[in-house]
Amino acid sequence: MKPKRFDKRGAKGDHLSIVRRKKELKELEKREIAQLTARYDHVKIDEIQSFADMPLSQKTQRGLAECEYFVPTEIQRESVILGLRGFDVLGAAKTGSGKTLAFLLTLDGLGALIITPTRELAVQIYQTLVNVGKFHDFSAGLLIGGKELEFEKDRLDVINIVIGTPGRLLHHMDQNPLFTCVNLQILVLDEADRCLDMGFEREMNAIIENLPPTRQTLLFSATQTKKVKDLGRLSLKDPKYVSVHEHEKYKTPEGLTQSYMMIEQHDKLTMLWSFIKSHPKQKIIIFFATCNQVKFVFDVVCKLRPYNTLYCLNGKIKQEKRMDTYQSFCRKQHAVLFATDLASRGLDFPEVHWVIHADCPEDVDTYIHRSGRTARYFKGGESLLLLNPSEKNFIEMLETNRIPITEIKVNPNQLVSPQAKISAFLAKYPELKASAQRAFVSYCKSVFLMKNKSVFDFNSIDTAKFASSLGLVTTPRVRFINRAEKSKSDGKTKPHEKISENGVKNSDTFHFMSDDDDSDDGVLKMKRVNHKLEEMNIEEEKEEEVLEMPAPKHHVVTKAKIAKRILKKNISANKKVVFDDEGQQILDRSKVKATEAGKSYEEAAECGINIDEAKKVMLEEDKFDRKLFREKLKAKRKMNKIKLKEEARERRGLPPSDNVEAADSDGDAESDESGSEPDLSWLPDPDKVYNRDSDHENEDSGTEEIDSNVKRRKLENPSEDEVTSDDECLGLNKREQEELALKFLSSKKKLSS
Numbered sequence: 034m035k036p037k038r039f040d041k042r043g044a045k046g047d048h049l050s051i052v053r054r055k056k057e058l059k060e061l062e063k064r065e066i067a068q069l070t071a072r073y074d075h076v077k078i079d080e081i082q083s084f085a086d087m088p089l090s091q092k093t094q095r096g097l098a099e100c101e102y103f104v105p106t107e108i109q110r111e112s113v114i115l116g117l118r119g120f121d122v123l124g125a126a127k128t129g130s131g132k133t134l135a136f137l138l139t140l141d142g143l144g145a146l147i148i149t150p151t152r153e154l155a156v157q158i159y160q161t162l163v164n165v166g167k168f169h170d171f172s173a174g175l176l177i178g179g180k181e182l183e184f185e186k187d188r189l190d191v192i193n194i195v196i197g198t199p200g201r202l203l204h205h206m207d208q209n210p211l212f213t214c215v216n217l218q219i220l221v222l223d224e225a226d227r228c229l230d231m232g233f234e235r236e237m238n239a240i241i242e243n244l245p246p247t248r249q250t251l252l253f254s255a256t257q258t259k260k261v262k263d264l265g266r267l268s269l270k271d272p273k274y275v276s277v278h279e280h281e282k283y284k285t286p287e288g289l290t291q292s293y294m295m296i297e298q299h300d301k302l303t304m305l306w307s308f309i310k311s312h313p314k315q316k317i318i319i320f321f322a323t324c325n326q327v328k329f330v331f332d333v334v335c336k337l338r339p340y341n342t343l344y345c346l347n348g349k350i351k352q353e354k355r356m357d358t359y360q361s362f363c364r365k366q367h368a369v370l371f372a373t374d375l376a377s378r379g380l381d382f383p384e385v386h387w388v389i390h391a392d393c394p395e396d397v398d399t400y401i402h403r404s405g406r407t408a409r410y411f412k413g414g415e416s417l418l419l420l421n422p423s424e425k426n427f428i429e430m431l432e433t434n435r436i437p438i439t440e441i442k443v444n445p446n447q448l449v450s451p452q453a454k455i456s457a458f459l460a461k462y463p464e465l466k467a468s469a470q471r472a473f474v475s476y477c478k479s480v481f482l483m484k485n486k487s488v489f490d491f492n493s494i495d496t497a498k499f500a501s502s503l504g505l506v507t508t509p510r511v512r513f514i515n516r517a518e519k520s521k522s523d524g525k526t527k528p529h530e531k532i533s534e535n536g537v538k539n540s541d542t543f544h545f546m547s548d549d550d551d552s553d554d555g556v557l558k559m560k561r562v563n564h565k566l567e568e569m570n571i572e573e574e575k576e577e578e579v580l581e582m583p584a585p586k587h588h589v590v591t592k593a594k595i596a597k598r599i600l601k602k603n604i605s606a607n608k609k610v611v612f613d614d615e616g617q618q619i620l621d622r623s624k625v626k627a628t629e630a631g632k633s634y635e636e637a638a639e640c641g642i643n644i645d646e647a648k649k650v651m652l653e654e655d656k657f658d659r660k661l662f663r664e665k666l667k668a669k670r671k672m673n674k675i676k677l678k679e680e681a682r683e684r685r686g687l688p689p690s691d692n693v694e695a696a697d698s699d700g701d702a703e704s705d706e707s708g709s710e711p712d713l714s715w716l717p718d719p720d721k722v723y724n725r726d727s728d729h730e731n732e733d734s735g736t737e738e739i740d741s742n743v744k745r746r747k748l749e750n751p752s753e754d755e756v757t758s759d760d761e762c763l764g765l766n767k768r769e770q771e772e773l774a775l776k777f778l779s780s781k782k783k784l785s786s
């Protein structure tokens with residue numbers, strides 16, 4: 034093959050034609066934009082039938098058609114046109130009504146910053162943007178945390194549409210010189226009310242400070258914020274409020290069937306288990322108040338092995354796993370997802386049949402968002418709210434907020450309690466028990482911290498029954514609450530009374546890191562923070578709630594303390610373990626107890642000696658030693674017998690028996706048939722140890738005596754069955770037996786003289 038000649042002129046010629054072509058395209062685009070812009074003011078919103086009627090670029094139109102979006106939804110029709118005209122927009126529409134596309138179409142290729150409360154939602158928006166904007170030249174990027182900061186940093190200067198979560202965005206603004214927003218044209222807040230609420234307050238204020246004031250701002254949510262305070266922070270200019278469903282009868286989608294069930298907290302697990310078991314062919318999301326509950330219930334249900342595929346999603350799970358779970362659950366037709374409110378906003382899981390609120394949502398907005406994970410884009414779906422009897426006021430709140438909901442009753446015949454199994458699991462798996470304890474404490478705490486005391490009443494929960502429903506034998510202490518109650522009764526602080534109705538002044542608010550909800554980059558704080566608990570160090574409390582975990586307090590650790598700890602834990606330091614040739618551990622009986630009584634005595638004895646108990650234990654241990662001694666002796670005798678037998682066979686000129694065990698015809702079922710001589714050297718002489726005579730009254734003492742007496746009897750009365758059979762088994766004839774007896778007697782006489 035001939036090498037290709039490099040034609041400099043040709044290359045230059047190509048390059049020039051590419052530059053020319055690019056210029057032409059830019060010109061065309063400019064002209065198109067000018068024509069479109071001219072149309073913005075003349076488009077009649079009511080006359081828009083399809084996306085083709087909207088003043089959108091050809092590239093966007095092609096992208097929409099490829100994704101099979103032809104007819105705009107109400108919110109898309111109204112808000113896109115206003116957005117294109119350059120207005121700030123507050124877009125409000127029911128869940129699943131297409132708000133994402135509504136703000137993405139407004140960008141139509143412009144430089145923008147989109148802020149969302151969760152990473153999953155950011156990824157979902159990114160995917161929609163990439164699909165619809167397929168023919169555009171813009172580059173979009175995700176700044177969501179859970180990924181290498183450097184990875185994101187290096188790509189930022191080539192990105193003109195950024196989608197991110199507040200924590201991570203702020204991180205880049207603070208530390209990355211490549212991330213500048215001076216040319217930002219549009220700021221979008223998806224789930225605006227959530228982005229602006231107290232959980233993100235610090236981050237959002239800092240981000241907004243970094244943005245140019247001349248930008249356009251779009252806010253979207255199914256529960257749009259209208260608070261003057263929130264909107265004031267964004268310095269909106271003559272914003273247009275687009276609320277397409279405001280005058281509809283209900284706030285929730287038409288296809289959504291909503292019901293509630295009154296059920297005690299301690300019956301919920303039974304209810305959930307029965308529901309999961311009886312709905313194997315459904316796609317279900319079950320919402321809980323805290324991460325720890327999600328984790329525990331997920332683990333326990335996995336162990337109960339239903340037919341359903343199970344997933345769990347919460348802020349404590351690592352980013353990669355979270356994304357995997359999100360994608361997998363999207364793909365599945367039938368599955369159960371256990372989740373915190375991390376999954377309640379914006380996520381567009383296809384074809385969800387059921388949303389179960391296992392715990393009462395903290396407010397009506399959360400209820401709307403959770404329920405909105407089903408019945409999306411004109412489809413049907415069911416929502417079931419499980420309420421403790423004390424939470425019945427929540428129904429009134431739903432009704433006054435135009436949410437239709439009906440009561441359904443539990444059919445006790447259909448309930449299958451998993452409690453016995455759960456208790457067994459907890460006994461078997463200590464980590465599951467710790468998880469149950471954490472779930473218990475987290476739930477109690479979340480109820481206690483809820484703002485709306487007309488719905489959430491911690492004292493109405495039967496904590497003992499609730500703990501036992503989680504398989505716990507004892508009710509864990511919730512020290513945080515105990516202390517809060519105590520200080521309340523002391524009159525120091527009145528946490529519930531000092532809650533302000535309309536949010537709290539920053540200086541008054543006690544923020545603490547959330548362990549149990551949708552933490553983003555570890556900076557998201559609980560929404561339920563407006564409790565004035567300044568008397569208590571809540572950070573410290575959070576350490577305490579983790580039961581059976583060492584509290585990481587920074588005290589000076591002295592040697593004496595370490596020794597005490599070791600003593601407490603019953604750990605023997607530098608313990609020497611000896612093994613025999615067969616790898617069996619040789620126990621030092623002077624240090625280790627062998628009987629059950631001995632072991633439990635040692636476990637129970639924390640300090641001092643209980644003389645009576647110790648006596649009893651010593652007797653037990655003594656009995657055990659003697660029994661062991663007899664067994665070993667028996668084994669030794671048997672070996673001797675076999676040896677004698679073999680010798681006799683040899684004398685008679687018979688070949689040695691190949692099966693030693695078979696040759697031992699007086700077979701002792703319990704004896705150990707090992708061929709080696711037992712080593713009895715380790716056994717202490719019990720009489721020496723306990724300073725007793727051999728003819729002590731104890732029925733087990735004097736083993737040697739009894740044996741020799743038996744022997745003597747046997748020899749004196751050879752007609753007895755035992756002797757005959759014994760001798761027969763030795764394989765001796767009469768003469769040999771007599772010889773042996775005489776030998777034995779003469780040796781005995783010698784010994785006695």
Ligand SMILES: Nc1ncnc2c1ncn2[C@@H]1O[C@H](COP(=O)(O)OP(=O)(O)OP(=O)(O)O)[C@@H](O)[C@H]1O
Pocket residue numbers: 101102103104105106109126127128129130131132133134254255378379380381405409410
């Ligand atoms: N014009 C359209 N034609 C067909 N499908 C659409 C259209 N607009 C949106 N959808 C589909 O409707 C579903 C819901 O859209 P989207 O997630 O934007 O809802 P949303 O209003 O943002 O809901 P939420 O309030 O829960 O965030 C998505 O699956 C989306 O693909």
